Amino acid sequence: MIPLQAAIIGLVAAGALAVVLTRDLVRLTMASSLYALLLVVLFLVFQAPDVALSELVVGAVGFPLVIVVAVVLERGK
Amino acid sequence: MVLVPLVVAIPLVAAAALTAMGQFLGRRVDDLTGIAAAVATTVVSTMLLLRSLDHDLVYWFGGWRPRHGIALGIAFDVEPLSAGIAALAGALMTASFVFAWRYFDEVGTLFHVLMLVFLAAMNGFALSGDLFNMFVFFELMSVCAFALVGYAIEQRAPLQGAINFAVTNTVGALLLLFGIALVYGRTGALNLAQIGRALDGRPPDGLLVVAFALLLTGFLVKAGAVPFHFWLSDAYAAAPIPVCVVLSGVMSDLGLHAVARIYWPSFSGVFAADAGSLRAILVGSGVLTALVGGTMAFFQRDLKRLLAFVTIGHVGIFLAGIGLLTARALAGTTLYVLADGFVKGGLFLAVGILLRRARDGDELRLRGQGGVAPMAGVAFLLGGLGLAGLPPFGTFPGSALIIRSAGDVGYGWLPPLLAAASILTAGTVLRAGARIFLGLGDTDDPSLSHEPPAAEEEPAHVPGRVSPPLLFGPALALMVVGLGLAFTPGLAGRATQWAQRFEDRPAHTAELLRGVAPRPAGTPAFHPGAAPYVYGAISTVGAVGFAFFGLYRRRLPALLRRVPGRLTAGPAAQLKALHSGVVGDYVAWLTFGAAALGGLLALTVR
Amino acid sequence: MSRGVRSGLFLVSAAGLTALLLWAVADLPDFGHYRGPYGKVLNSVAVGERHTTNVVAAVVFDYRGVDTMGEEFILFASVMGVALLLRNPHRERRQVPVRIQSDAVRLAGIGFAAGLLVLGLYVVAHGYLTPGGGFQGGVVLASAFVLVYLAGDYHAYRSMSPTPAIDVLGATGAGGYTVVGIVSLLLGSAFLHNFGPLGTTGKLASGGSIPFLNVASALEVSAAFVLLFSEFLDELVVRPKARSE
């Protein structure tokens, strides 16, 4: 265990909590994409570049997807 | 041998081809492709069953045979019990496609494509000998089924059913994967036999206990055992009939089969000393599931939801059967699952006939209206008797094996409880049949759950009536196969032999990892003796009696009616209230079940 | 159940489950001291046997290729499922306003899209040499299409991604993966058995049939994501809000 690993582990732990506690949809999308980026860093630290790249592209794609849906839903109200 | 991958490849290629070319070909191509692919897959599964009678067919994908006992690739491990369930999946899928002729024109090829991928997923899940590969097929089943359940998306019930199904099963899959990761961390293996060998020789510790509990939880969520069952009644009640046939007839049972598939090769060694407590836990939750399912079925008037709870009730019976942890009970459970799958499929199709002809699926509103489809009434009668286990038909050989096995391990109290459960489920089906087709019973019964909305099952644009053979054929064919399966000569004995091979861990490990053929074993003869006939007769007579109780309960003399009524009203209302339809509640129960299962195992395993 | 009762049940159960999980992970090998045989063996043999420098890719497309076939079809089925769930039987359409963006935005968007296209192709092509591969590259390729939407207008996006054609591409990808497996069967070996020359380690044309599977999954993944986007964007752009029931 090196300090870098401990630090990113702490950040991911906090990020997960932040996502779950966010109720506002626009903030939720921001929080979840930030969380995805934290995971990318964690995976790189864990020597898993393939998984990191996967998470990166999914995060980059999932982010707008969630926005789109959130907007549709908000508009429907 | 070359046939093994085809049970997955045929439906997948058919699905892809249908997607690519379906839009350029004429109409009916989707129906014909679906039927042809399902029939071909069923034939292949049956051939696999026949070829694996004496030894397992172990198929290493990519040709990656194990080196020095270490599996590099993924194996399908085909033996008769699993191949039988794969064949059941194919046969039910065929019946569904025939029944669904012109049913789903509105959505083009989408329905057929999803059903075909679903079939491939069930076959892969039934046959895979690799823990993570099972997870992949588990998820493939899920993804197809979520969408299929939500087919009638403009109504609220399918929305609720699909959402509850998707969320709970995803959480279940998550627990399953957590367990897989723990097992991999301990053994460095994913092949089931290799895991078993790696775990040998050390007593179980916290990791193994929890990992096994998590794997069990994942599979029991799919099967719908209490308290993981809540999603099932919502999903099956909302799915289109052709989907229900497959979900209820085989997918639930696959979850239980998976429990046996992982327990015997991987965990039966390390938990050998704790088999007693494991048996108590599994049989206990099985009995609970059977009684909850049967009781809830009684309170339904929506026929699809009624059959959904019947499914849960029978899942409980099977869980108790597999949980006895004997070869005889495993053989019995598998035979029971096969016959029962055909019978439940036939019953759902009978409801589908009513939905098409009478445009309703509500027991009370349909009272005396069964004349529009008398053949569906025949299916109801046969189905009710089949569920009850009327000797010597249908499910009888299976239940006979379970009854005898319960005696073998000192669980003499189990058969009466299982008989009670089948009285509840079969009696309820007979009640519905008698009310609809014979016009018996009261026109109203306030203790039954809410009135379902008028059916919109049939797409409005289906022109005219479907020709009777297409409408009635599948239901009756399933019933005949289900009830007739019992007459295969020597079936109970052969099945016991296969189950013994299934449970012989050292021989199985040697066969899988080193290619050593098992020693040929003699077929034990099975004479059911008198007890199973007595239980079969009791549950049949009991089911008929219970059906009349359900029909004329309110005409009983006041004394007989009031006191028990008052005693049971409260608990019944509470039990019904638990099935709240809210997904948050269901996930809370799922968490509770996982914790309880893990806690019980932790407390009892040494 | 009331929300209070539900929360109570959940908190008690989750506390128990969490305790069990913490108990279980304590018995795992210490972090960083993993010694499991499976990965170790593959790390030592895969490069020599498969001439691919990325062992993860060798596991994904060869040793555990069936998992990946399942994965491709999970994606395939979910796209079909989303199409089923979001289908529009009543043909509700409304006029889509043509969105006029400044020429500079368009130009930048198209430039970026072209860049993403190249990047995606690169990630796909080198998947079995360096990190990346069919899945990651496929998603990047799909996002190039989406950029066209963001920078330009809906019509341009839809004319570039007509659903039937993309359907065919996706089905070819997913079906193609299976067909490669069947070709192995026809050649007399096991399903998905690697065939073709293994080539020189570290070169693009290496790894036997792995490149075929890689391209097949890239096709399926990019088609799947384009379709997913189209379905959801249709919700946003084409459909009116709630139907009057």
Added chain:
Amino acid sequence: MSYLPYALAVWIFAVGLYGVVRSRNLVHLVVCLSVAQSSTYVLLLSIGYVNRGTAPIFADVPKGTRAVDPVVQALTLTDVVVSVTVAALLLALAIQAQRHADTTDPDELSEMHG
């Protein structure tokens, strides 16, 4: 300290599940579900990690270099795809819930019960 990455996985799982149970909005529920699923990525990758090991990619490294477990990475890749697909399906259902049931609160979607 060597326990920390595993504890992180358990923490993410518990937090995500809490979000699922308490959620009042389907979009939020889907996001929480994918958070919970990310716990399995963390668990798998931490199990396969080897101190001072490189990624299992042997392009420019001498033969015999110590590397982390490649299998868990392959499993995680599959898991990521599964997570995306389930999220996509649930979001489609969320859109239809808004359209046909006029709500995105999972607590208000209970049509059938009892």
